[in-house]
Amino acid sequence: MSRSANLFTIGFTQKTAQQFFETLLDAGVKRVIDTRLNNVSQLAGFAKRNDLKYFLNKIGRIEYIHILDLAPTQEILDAYKKQKGDWETYERKFLQLIRDRQIETKISPELLEGGCLLCSEAKPHHCHRRLVAEYFSQKLGNLEVTHL
Template sequence: MPIIESKQVKLFTIGFTKKSARDFFEKLKAAGIKKVIDTRLNNVSQLSGFTKRSDLEYFLTSIADIDYCHILDFAPTKDILDEYKKNKGSWETYERQFLELMVHRQVENKISPSQLDCACLLCSEAKPHYCHRRLVAEYLSEKWGNVNICHL
């Protein structure tokens, strides 16, 4: 049974690609973000730049007094991600497989809406249109019915 709370939840999403560190952290601060939830499968790659896990956690706390956590249940599996990225699979297939994964994992039962209020789902994609962070936010909104999503 999903956790249902009546209070409206403000859930944000952000991608770090094509953003300077200044722009990234200023957007989070301006939005009043309390926690960044990393939804990436791999958050330690050198390609992550200033958003490499240990660096990001330090910067968030030091620059903006924002908490950090990594929730692997919000990330795609390596197989799903590789099929889409490396093998140039279709977005429609990726979306279907990812949403089936969310249903299988029952992510709506593993975190409460209040834990996501003023939180921001992080991934690498510059825009949310073809990114799993949007799918996670919309999935939770559909399950809980009280989520207001804002893409930074």
């Protein structure tokens, strides 16, 4: 029996840069997998794409990759955020989207090992990174998911 792979998730809001980077280092994260649709906004602070890539490498030799196939569409995101949609609808639409995209065929289990799915939400409960992690766990098996 093969051992399970470790997959982490983290949101950067409501964390200082110090808390964010120390959490990743303490967990032993090897790569951050950015699942955000929009990752260049000034609102992202230290987590803007190019800054984050630089900081991760400098602080912990942590790889950074952005995988748009793991992000919701603008339409799904807007319906939930801007039009104050309900979580159940968002979850249903997002899960259908990642099923349609067949994300499990586009990402190798090796890439997930020691990886950390990143988005902005502070907690995983109402966040697409949790849905992605659970989907991978269901499809690939042998995946230990930890929300940081």
